[in-house]
Amino acid sequence: MIRYTxxxxxxxxxxxxxSFSLAYLFPGDVLVNLTGITPQNDxxxxxxxQQYRLDQPYIVQFAFYLQQLVTGNWGYSFISGLPLRxxxxxxxxxxxxxxAYAMLIAVIVGVPLGCYAGLRSYSTADYxxxxxxxxSYSFPVFWLALVFIxxxxxxxxxxxxxxxxxxxxxxxxxxxxxxxDILLADGINRKLAFTDALHHLLLxxxxxxxxxxxxxxxxxxxxxxxxxxxxxITAARSRGLSKWQIFFRHILRNAxxxxxxxxxxxITTLITNAMIVETLFSWPGIGNWLIQAIYQRDYxxxxxxxxxxxxxxxxxxxxxxxxxxxxxxxxxxxxxATV
Amino acid sequence: MPQFxxxxxxxxxxxxxxxxxxxxxxxxxxIGLFIxxxxxxxxxxxxxxxxYDPIAQxxxxxxxxxxxxxxxxxxxxxxxxxxxxxxxxxxxxxCRVTLGSSLxxxxxxxxxxxxxxxxxxxxxxxxxxxxxxxxxxLMAIPTLLIAIIIVAILGTGLVNSMWAITxxxxxxxxxxxxxxxxxxxxxxxxxxxxxxGANHWQLFFHSILPNMIEMLVVQGTLAxxxxxxxxxxxxxxNLGAQPPLPELGAILxxxxxxxxxxxxxxxxxxxxxxxxxxxxxxxxxxxxxALRKRLSR
Numbered sequence: 340m341i342r343y344t345x346x347x348x349x350x351x352x353x354x355x356x357x358s359f360s361l362a363y364l365f366p367g368d369v370l371v372n373l374t375g376i377t378p379q380n381d382x383x384x385x386x387x388x389q390q391y392r393l394d395q396p397y398i399v400q401f402a403f404y405l406q407q408l409v410t411g412n413w414g415y416s417f418i419s420g421l422p423l424r425x426x427x428x429x430x431x432x433x434x435x436x437x438x439a440y441a442m443l444i445a446v447i448v449g450v451p452l453g454c455y456a457g458l459r460s461y462s463t464a465d466y467x468x469x470x471x472x473x474x475s476y477s478f479p480v481f482w483l484a485l486v487f488i489x490x491x492x493x494x495x496x497x498x499x500x501x502x503x504x505x506x507x508x509x510x511x512x513x514x515x516x517x518x519x520d521i522l523l524a525d526g527i528n529r530k531l532a533f534t535d536a537l538h539h540l541l542l543x544x545x546x547x548x549x550x551x552x553x554x555x556x557x558x559x560x561x562x563x564x565x566x567x568x569x570x571x572i573t574a575a576r577s578r579g580l581s582k583w584q585i586f587f588r589h590i591l592r593n594a595x596x597x598x599x600x601x602x603x604x605x606i607t608t609l610i611t612n613a614m615i616v617e618t619l620f621s622w623p624g625i626g627n628w629l630i631q632a633i634y635q636r637d638y639x640x641x642x643x644x645x646x647x648x649x650x651x652x653x654x655x656x657x658x659x660x661x662x663x664x665x666x667x668x669x670x671x672x673x674x675x676a677t678v
Numbered sequence: 679m680p681q682f683x684x685x686x687x688x689x690x691x692x693x694x695x696x697x698x699x700x701x702x703x704x705x706x707x708x709i710g711l712f713i714x715x716x717x718x719x720x721x722x723x724x725x726x727x728x729x730y731d732p733i734a735q736x737x738x739x740x741x742x743x744x745x746x747x748x749x750x751x752x753x754x755x756x757x758x759x760x761x762x763x764x765x766x767x768x769x770x771x772x773c774r775v776t777l778g779s780s781l782x783x784x785x786x787x788x789x790x791x792x793x794x795x796x797x798x799x800x801x802x803x804x805x806x807x808x809x810x811x812x813x814x815x816l817m818a819i820p821t822l823l824i825a826i827i828i829v830a831i832l833g834t835g836l837v838n839s840m841w842a843i844t845x846x847x848x849x850x851x852x853x854x855x856x857x858x859x860x861x862x863x864x865x866x867x868x869x870x871x872x873x874x875g876a877n878h879w880q881l882f883f884h885s886i887l888p889n890m891i892e893m894l895v896v897q898g899t900l901a902x903x904x905x906x907x908x909x910x911x912x913x914x915x916n917l918g919a920q921p922p923l924p925e926l927g928a929i930l931x932x933x934x935x936x937x938x939x940x941x942x943x944x945x946x947x948x949x950x951x952x953x954x955x956x957x958x959x960x961x962x963x964x965x966x967x968a969l970r971k972r973l974s975r
Contacts, residue, residue, distance in 0.1 A: 477956035482948035
């Protein structure tokens with residue numbers, strides 16, 4: 340536990356140092372990159388330099404930077420001039436929401452299918468599932484999203500093209516998760532708004548989920564096949580346990596354990612895919628925000644966006660590692676299974 | 679009957695030949711290898727295969743449909759784009775840019791990864807733990823984010839996006855090499871070599887590396903499919919290869935402007951990326967199961 344806390348804190352420190360050094364690495368003025376404020380004259384400039392401790396050694400600057408980060412003063416965006424903290428607070432939940440639903444679909448669909456394929460390994464059903472998963476695993480996500488848009492939005496018209504919820508519904512921003520916000524909102528037809536939001540969610544979630552599901556199926560299948568070959572399964576069989584008893588008591592538990600750390604590795608792929616899909620569906624998430632920022636060379640936004648996204652991912656990864664270690668202490672610390 | 683079975687044949691297949699035999703028994707993997715070979719041929723001999731110059735514009739032939747369409751002509755096999763450039767030539771050259779740069783960057787990532795991973799694997803104690811934790815931190819940063827930051831520092835371009843993806847892929851190689859080397863170091867044949875007085879270099883080159891190559895090939899195919907997808911994704915987002923350069927993702931992004939009028943400009947480059955990635959994945963899968971079968975014998 341202590342080990343994980345120190346690891347977590349140290350990693351966050353490294354990331355903060357990285358984002359601090361980005362202010363120096365990015366082209367342009369360090370002061371502007373760090374604060375997002377363009378000074379109008381020399382007096383304001385020297386005042387800002389004093390305020391941000393830029394005339395002092397790097398260590399002091401970094402300490403001040405950390406203090407600013409903790410107190411929530413993250414600087415301002417070049418383009419919109421708004422505080423970055425508010426912008427991230429709007430954009431990040433949207434991405435987390437999208438990825439969470441995709442992951443949920445991947446687990447709900449992927450694990451049972453993978454178990455089925457693993458139990459019936461080398462049968463026709465297994466080959467069919469395997470072929471399907473390797474096909475969908477190979478789709479480049481941006482192309483898949485484009486095909487979905489072409490087929491479902493433009494040809495069939497079953498799903499809307501972009502955005503999170505129709506502009507007809509005035510949903511106030513509370514938690515940042517659109518479905519929750521709708522449930523909390525007053526003065527609108529909640530049921531209509533809810534179905535509308537679900538329609539908006541459909542295509543982006545599906546295009547991310549398809550790839551994650553395929554990965555999930557492959558991981559589960561491999562893991563189940565590995566467990567099936569273990570001697571304790573033979574022992575259970577010879578004790579006369581029924582098929583279902585063996586499956587639920589012995590196979591499922593042992594097969595799901597090595598999958599957990601691999602899920603942590605899937606998170607980075609998931610977030611990357613979500614970021615790409617967001618730009619195609621104009622989803623107001625952090626990926627779309629970051630890519631707009633790079634097009635407009637909004638360096639303060641890039642610095643904070645990088646820190647925010649990687650902190651979220653690191654937090655998730657370390658939590659999953661920790662949970663994994665708690666339920667299975669026999670595992671070696673950073674052991675990872677293969678696909 | 680004797681309880682032991684001697685190998686009766688004169689000819690004893692080497693491990694590689696055994697793997698190849700297992701690999702051949704899977705039809706899917708073999709077809710995948712064939713398709714991958716086709717794409718590699720395209721990449722190598724692009725100037726010979728492509729009928730036109732990939733960036734030559736032809737105002738007399740704008741948006742001609744593919745040849746299987748009623749309005750298509752056989753002189754433009756996959757049709758032309760909104761500037762009258764021959765799509766087939768562009769895709770062939772696109773294979774060269776996308777697949778070629780992916781191969782190159784995977785090789786670079788593999789070399790660096792193996793070097794650092796071996797050093798980390800042979801180290802013990804605190805230093806090894808620090809390397810490990812730093813790697814975990816690096817692995818957790820999404821590829822696209824690394825790419826965005828590198829593009830912000832260095833500017834857009836194919837080479838810069840290659841650096842970004844190399845940086846994102848290296849930790850995986852380090853991780854696998856490190857755990858492999860650590861496991862091998864505990865085995866008895868290493869101990870035997872050590873007792874013979876082999877130093878670290880000799881241990882690595884004569885004992886560990888030959889055993890590691892298969893693992894590296896499998897990891898390399900995995901990394902290659904990721905690299906192709908990432909390179910084209912960056913090209914698509916206009917952060918990697920810049921438009922006149924025929925890169926599959928950039929071609930796709932170009933075709934997006936006329937997606938409704940000329941959907942083949944979006945469909946065919948995407949299909950090419952899909953087929954490249956699919957064939958790499960199928961070959962990688964076949965290789966992995968061939969190795970597994972060989973080792974379980």
